[in-house]
Amino acid sequence: MRFDRLSLQNFKCFEDADFRLDTGVTVVHGVNGSGKSSLLEACFFALYGATAIDRTLDEIVTIGAEETTVDLWFTHEGESYHLHRRIRATGERAVTADCTLEGPNSTLDGVGDVEDRVRSMLRMDASAFVNSAFVRQGEINKLIEASPGDRKRMIDRLLQLGRLETYRERAAEARLGVENLKERRSGRLDSLEEQIAEKDESTLYERANALESAIGDLESEIEQLESGRESARETLSEAESTLETHEQRREELATITERIETLQERIAEDERRRQELAETITDRRQEIETRTDTIETRATELDLDSTDPDAIEAAIEAAREEKERLTEAIMDLREAVQGAEHEAETATERAKTLQSRATDRRERASELETKQSQLEAEIEAEREAIEEAAAEIETHLSAFTAASIEYGEGAAAIEERREALEAARETETERREELATVQSRIEEAEALLEAGKCPECGQPVDGAPEVESLEADREEQERLEAALESERERRRELEDELDAAEALREHEREIEGLISTVESHGERLAEKRDSLAETRTRRDELQSEATDLEDEAAKAEKTAEKAQKRAAETREKIGEHNQERSEYADHIEALESLLETVEAVESLREEIERAQETRESIDDRNDERRETLTELRERKRTLDEQIDDERVEQARQNREDATDYLEQVETELAEKREQHDEHRSELGAVQNELEELQALEDQRAAVTETVEALDSLHAELSELESMYARLRTDLRQRNVSRLEALLNETFDLVYRNDSYARIELDGDYELTVYQKDGSPLSPDQLSGGERALFNLSLRAAIYRLLVEGIDGAAPMPPLILDEPTVFLDSGHVSQLVALVESMRDLGVEQIIVVSHDEELIGAADDLVRVEKDPTTNRSTVETDGFVLPEADD
Numbered sequence: 001m002r003f004d005r006l007s008l009q010n011f012k013c014f015e016d017a018d019f020r021l022d023t024g025v026t027v028v029h030g031v032n033g034s035g036k037s038s039l040l041e042a043c044f045f046a047l048y049g050a051t052a053i054d055r056t057l058d059e060i061v062t063i064g065a066e067e068t069t070v071d072l073w074f075t076h077e078g079e080s081y082h083l084h085r086r087i088r089a090t091g092e093r094a095v096t097a098d099c100t101l102e103g104p105n106s107t108l109d110g111v112g113d114v115e116d117r118v119r120s121m122l123r124m125d126a127s128a129f130v131n132s133a134f135v136r137q138g139e140i141n142k143l144i145e146a147s148p149g150d151r152k153r154m155i156d157r158l159l160q161l162g163r164l165e166t167y168r169e170r171a172a173e174a175r176l177g178v179e180n181l182k183e184r185r186s187g188r189l190d191s192l193e194e195q196i197a198e199k200d201e202s203t204l205y206e207r208a209n210a211l212e213s214a215i216g217d218l219e220s221e222i223e224q225l226e227s228g229r230e231s232a233r234e235t236l237s238e239a240e241s242t243l244e245t246h247e248q249r250r251e252e253l254a255t256i257t258e259r260i261e262t263l264q265e266r267i268a269e270d271e272r273r274r275q276e277l278a279e280t281i282t283d284r285r286q287e288i289e290t291r292t293d294t295i296e297t298r299a300t301e302l303d304l305d306s307t308d309p310d311a312i313e314a315a316i317e318a319a320r321e322e323k324e325r326l327t328e329a330i331m332d333l334r335e336a337v338q339g340a341e342h343e344a345e346t347a348t349e350r351a352k353t354l355q356s357r358a359t360d361r362r363e364r365a366s367e368l369e370t371k372q373s374q375l376e377a378e379i380e381a382e383r384e385a386i387e388e389a390a391a392e393i394e395t396h397l398s399a400f401t402a403a404s405i406e407y408g409e410g411a412a413a414i415e416e417r418r419e420a421l422e423a424a425r426e427t428e429t430e431r432r433e434e435l436a437t438v439q440s441r442i443e444e445a446e447a448l449l450e451a452g453k454c455p456e457c458g459q460p461v462d463g464a465p466e467v468e469s470l471e472a473d474r475e476e477q478e479r480l481e482a483a484l485e486s487e488r489e490r491r492r493e494l495e496d497e498l499d500a501a502e503a504l505r506e507h508e509r510e511i512e513g514l515i516s517t518v519e520s521h522g523e524r525l526a527e528k529r530d531s532l533a534e535t536r537t538r539r540d541e542l543q544s545e546a547t548d549l550e551d552e553a554a555k556a557e558k559t560a561e562k563a564q565k566r567a568a569e570t571r572e573k574i575g576e577h578n579q580e581r582s583e584y585a586d587h588i589e590a591l592e593s594l595l596e597t598v599e600a601v602e603s604l605r606e607e608i609e610r611a612q613e614t615r616e617s618i619d620d621r622n623d624e625r626r627e628t629l630t631e632l633r634e635r636k637r638t639l640d641e642q643i644d645d646e647r648v649e650q651a652r653q654n655r656e657d658a659t660d661y662l663e664q665v666e667t668e669l670a671e672k673r674e675q676h677d678e679h680r681s682e683l684g685a686v687q688n689e690l691e692e693l694q695a696l697e698d699q700r701a702a703v704t705e706t707v708e709a710l711d712s713l714h715a716e717l718s719e720l721e722s723m724y725a726r727l728r729t730d731l732r733q734r735n736v737s738r739l740e741a742l743l744n745e746t747f748d749l750v751y752r753n754d755s756y757a758r759i760e761l762d763g764d765y766e767l768t769v770y771q772k773d774g775s776p777l778s779p780d781q782l783s784g785g786e787r788a789l790f791n792l793s794l795r796a797a798i799y800r801l802l803v804e805g806i807d808g809a810a811p812m813p814p815l816i817l818d819e820p821t822v823f824l825d826s827g828h829v830s831q832l833v834a835l836v837e838s839m840r841d842l843g844v845e846q847i848i849v850v851s852h853d854e855e856l857i858g859a860a861d862d863l864v865r866v867e868k869d870p871t872t873n874r875s876t877v878e879t880d881g882f883v884l885p886e887a888d889d
């Protein structure tokens with residue numbers, strides 16, 4: 001058997017992978033976590049399903065994907081097969097949507113059928129495959145490290161020996177089951193015997209017979225009662241129908257009698273009515289005569305040619321028209337009166353309004369006159385104030401007439417005189433200082449003279465010059481004193497003049513104030529004059545307006561008077577018309593009353609006619625009634641004859657008897673029936689018991705037979721059980737010898753030149769390694785690498801034994817090793833390579849190894865490279881026909 005091709009969609013880390021596998025050694029390589037083991041799992045999953053690889057369906061679906069498909073094509077015994085599985089993961093849990101196995105002859109569908117077929121083709125179930133052909137990662141030492149007991153179980157199972165034990169156990173179980181069953185059946189047999197003895201067969205038959213005859217008697221009694229009841233029912237119904245007919249005839253007779261009476265009454269009544277009508281006719285005729293006289297008298301009064309109703313109506317119509325015409329005329333006139341009255345009212349109103357407006361104007365004009373005289377007085381006052389101010393101005397101006405200063409020059413004169421006064425005062429001071437200087441010089445000279453010294457040089461005087469200078473100074477002193485006096489005079493004059501100028505200036509100011517007073521009075525005067533003129537004009541206007549309004553008011557009053565007069569005239573006319581109209585109304589009334597009388601006569605005539613007609617119809621009706629009466633009397637006589645009281649009495653008696661009988665028979669029947677039912681159910685119970693007895697007897701026969709069969713089965717099973725036990729011991733012994741030989745063969749191949757001599761495998765699969773010197777060694781005393789190789793050897797041996805052990809063509813499943821080199825150094829890897837080679841030589845068609853060991857890669861026929869994209873975390877597969885050394889890894 002070999003795998004040809006594997007195709008994956010969304011299987012674990014593979015999004016999409018599809019590659020071929022060939023015979024020979026294929027090494028799958030790639031970095032850790034790239035998905036190598038997953039590829040092997042995929043093959044295995046395709047064959048045996050998820051539980052075989054200890055996974056759930058959810059775990060194998062790529063995270064986030066909705067569907068996974070796995071397709072494995074393989075060749076087995078020269079035929080091609082295609083295994084297809086599809087997993088859907090859209091629901092809560094992933095489920096297998098498709099599982100098919102396409103073979104050369106047929107296609108299987110469904111997980112159960114497909115997996116059964118795979119098991120029978122490979123002659124291995126999933127665990128057998130895992131323990132021999134498929135060495136899972138990390139499980140390389142599983143077999144060797146197991147306890148002898150576990151190992152025994154594993155290998156036994158592999159070699160199908162476990163099955164023999166299972167069979168033996170089953171046989172033993174079956175034997176025990178049979179023993180159990182036999183015991184229970186025997187117990188049952190005893191209880192059946194007891195039950196049969198309990199039921200007394202002969203009594204049961206007696207009771208059944210007695211009941212059956214009693215039931216027969218009751219049934220015939222019931223039958224008799226029922227026929228008696230039937231004839232009673234007939235008698236009853238006959239009697240009832242006789243009585244019914246009798247009753248009907250009685251009713252008819254009563255109805256007819258009543259009708260005859262009614263008819264007689266009606267005829268009498270109508271006769272009375274006919275008589276009354278004849279009297280009415282006579283009365284009406286008399287009345288007509290009286291009224292006809294009245295009509296003729298009235299017609300003459302009203303001056304009518306004819307008393308025909310149409311003629312009277314025509315006269316009424318003509319009078320009404322005339323009256324209508326007058327009514328309309330009155331209405332028109334009333335309107336005219338209203339119009340005139342309205343006009344008068346309006347005109348009066350208008351006259352009043354106009355008059356009041358005129359009065360208003362006049363009042364306002366007189367107010368203005370008062371205002372006018374007030375203004376005139378004010379104007380006078382202003383003028384007087386102006387004249388007063390002018391007189392004052394004149395007085396102040398007279399101060400200037402004598403003075404040297406003109407009006408208006410006061411201020412300038414004051415300035416000029418102040419300057420002159422200043423100058424005069426300065427000159428006076430100068431003169432006074434000059435005088436003082438001269439006077440002191442004189443005093444000095446006089447002193448010197450007195451001392452005899454020259455006043456000029458201070459030398460003692462003996463000449464004249466000194467006297468001469470003193471003389472001159474004395475003259476000078478006199479002149480200066482005179483000059484000072486005139487200066488003083490002049491200053492005083494100037495001071496007086498300044499005072500005069502200031503006084504004039506005061507007058508000027510007064511005058512200026514007065515002028516402004518005059519000006520303001522002048523303005524006010526002008527204003528008042530304007531206002532006066534305005535007032536005058538306005539007063540004149542108002543007066544003329546008043547006059548106009550008064551004229552108009554007078555005109556309106558005249559209009560009102562005229563309208564009132566018109567209204568009075570019209571009212572008079574209305575009075576005349578009313579008079580005329582009431583005359584017409586009286587005339588109409590008289591005519592109408594006449595018409596009424598004429599019409600009354602007419603209706604009286606009609607009444608007479610109707611009364612005559614009614615009399616005739618009453619005659620007819622009574623004739624008919626009399627006929628009916630005769631018929632009814634005839635029918636009454638017949639009925640009287642038909643009624644037979646004796647027969648009726650007989651029928652009543654019969655009815656009573658039958659009813660009594662029926663009541664009694666029902667009770668009796670019910671009793672009998674109850675009795676009958678009781679007997680029947682009792683009989684049923686007895687019959688049931690008889691049936692049960694029969695069933696018990698049948699059962700006793702059957703159980704006796706089963707107990708006998710169980711005895712013989714028990715013997716057979718005991719034999720079978722011991723046979724399976726014998727068989728297993730024999731087979732195991734044979735297998736152990738063969739396995740030991742194969743193991744030594746393989747081990748030799750691997751450890752040919754080493755220190756180990758051989759391996760011993762005893763009946764309990766206890767393994768012992770013998771060294772060259774003959775000393776024994778337990779396998780767990782070996783190194784890790786040795787142990788791995790040793791284990792691989794054991795696997796290879798088991799694989800070979802398995803293949804041999806299966807008769808006919810060996811299926812030789814691919815040998816699959818996942819990371820077998822983990823515990824091996826390079827030297828031991830060569831031995832592994834040798835082991836692999838030898839397996840191939842032995843005829844293993846396909847060997848798939850997951851490894852990154854270079855030596856193994858070098859020994860491969862084909863390489864499968866697995867790579868994982870680190871960004872998407874998705875793996876891809878590449879195959880290569882050539883064997884190339886790995887660059888690095």
Ligand SMILES: Nc1ncnc2c1ncn2[C@@H]1O[C@H](COP(=O)(O)OP(=O)(O)OP(=O)(O)O)[C@@H](O)[C@H]1O
Pocket residue numbers: 011012013014030031032033034035036037038039058059060061062063137
């Ligand atoms: N359902 C899944 N969907 C996506 N990725 C998954 C799923 N299940 C497992 N994986 C990933 O698949 C990867 C492959 O694991 P696998 O054991 O096949 O790698 P390996 O190549 O055998 O590695 P090693 O050399 O370490 O044995 C893991 O990295 C894991 O994260």
Ligand SMILES: [Zn+2]
Pocket residue numbers: 036037137819850
């Ligand atoms: Zn791995």
